[in-house]
Amino acid sequence: MIEVHELTKRYGPVKAVDRLSFAIRPGQVTGFLGPNGAGKSTTMRTILGLDTPTSGRTLVNGVAYRTIDKPLRVVGSLLDAGAVHGGRSARSHLECLAVTNDLPRSRVGKVLEQTGLSGVARKRVRGFSLGMRQRLGIAVALLGDPPILMFDEPVNGLDPEGIVWIRNLMKSLAAEGRTVFVSSHLMSEMALTADHLIVIGRGALIADTGMADFIQSSSLNDVLVRTPQSRYLADLLTAKGAQVIAAPDGGLAVTGLTTEAISQVAAANGVEVYELARRQASLEEAYMKLTDTSVQYRATDPGKRGRR
Numbered sequence: 001m002i003e004v005h006e007l008t009k010r011y012g013p014v015k016a017v018d019r020l021s022f023a024i025r026p027g028q029v030t031g032f033l034g035p036n037g038a039g040k041s042t043t044m045r046t047i048l049g050l051d052t053p054t055s056g057r058t059l060v061n062g063v064a065y066r067t068i069d070k071p072l073r074v075v076g077s078l079l080d081a082g083a084v085h086g087g088r089s090a091r092s093h094l095e096c097l098a099v100t101n102d103l104p105r106s107r108v109g110k111v112l113e114q115t116g117l118s119g120v121a122r123k124r125v126r127g128f129s130l131g132m133r134q135r136l137g138i139a140v141a142l143l144g145d146p147p148i149l150m151f152d153e154p155v156n157g158l159d160p161e162g163i164v165w166i167r168n169l170m171k172s173l174a175a176e177g178r179t180v181f182v183s184s185h186l187m188s189e190m191a192l193t194a195d196h197l198i199v200i201g202r203g204a205l206i207a208d209t210g211m212a213d214f215i216q217s218s219s220l221n222d223v224l225v226r227t228p229q230s231r232y233l234a235d236l237l238t239a240k241g242a243q244v245i246a247a248p249d250g251g252l253a254v255t256g257l258t259t260e261a262i263s264q265v266a267a268a269n270g271v272e273v274y275e276l277a278r279r280q281a282s283l284e285e286a287y288m289k290l291t292d293t294s295v296q297y298r299a300t301d302p303g304k305r306g307r308r
């Protein structure tokens with residue numbers, strides 16, 4: 001369990017985290033979502049005692065991280081996969097960490113195997129690809145067999161195979177009853193991995209919700225109908241209990257009736273239909289709408305440039 005209570009972190013004039021509170025429970029993957037600069041990394045660093053809160057506090061399993069005697073046995077984390085001495089081999093890097101953290105050496109072989117690095121364990125990390133470094137960072141996180149795991153943007157820069165691997169690993173760690181907290185700025189990625197979502201913008205909480213609830217509440221469900229007899233069909237559909245509005249680009253946006261029911265009404269009344277399409281807002285769209293006012297760095301829309 002991870003708890004964040006009224007956490008605020010300022011860097012000079014910048015309020016990176018703003019009275020943020022949430023709890024991350026075991027047995028599920030919790031996604032930590034927010035646009036660039038929202039404060040995800042700062043929050044994670046504070047949980048790991050790498051940053052000091054301006055006010056508020058963070059707890060892991062009920063205590064402050066800095067007071068934990070053998071932290072690798074309690075929390076494993078991947079914050080920056082690049083932070084490894086390039087001259088060392090993967091095995092010696094892990095052995096060194098095992099010795100200094102009083103962990104059994106037998107864990108080294110286990111995590112090398114778990115992360116698919118056994119075959120390259122004696123190679124110098126300097127020659128590792130980004131994906132291999134990422135796996136090594138995860139091996140470090142798993143070394144103490146901890147009940148809590150935190151990953152900051154773990155799929156950044158990975159190829160599709162690496163992404164699927166990390167996704168499955170996170171799910172299996174959660175299925176073992178561990179607390180898994182993973183940050184991302186991609187809703188599409190979280191939709192495939194997370195059971196629960198914490199969404200932040202400009203350091204403040206925007207949503208703390210189950211993934212299924214988020215999908216349910218954010219899906220726009222309507223049917224777009226194009227017909228040369230718009231007004232006539234609109235009246236017929238309204239009489240059947242549908243809500244009908246004019247779609248911005250022409251046609252009718254219909255809710256309350258299925259595509260089949262609309263088609264039957266049209267056919268029964270001799271109305272020609274050119275297009276009949278069920279529309280669902282993507283999760284990405286719903287997420288962008290949710291965080292719209294919190295996006296810190298926004299590019300100009302190239303389509304709008306030069307328009308008057």
Ligand SMILES: Nc1ncnc2c1ncn2[C@@H]1O[C@H](COP(=O)(O)OP(=O)(O)OP(=O)(O)O)[C@@H](O)[C@H]1O
Binds near residue numbers: 037038039043
């Ligand atoms: N050490 C620091 N000194 C000054 N400002 C900082 C520092 N670390 C973070 N910030 C600022 O705090 C805000 C939050 O940054 P943070 O890296 O936590 O966001 P993030 O959600 O992890 O973003 P990203 O997805 O881009 O990694 C940003 O405005 C950032 O510029």
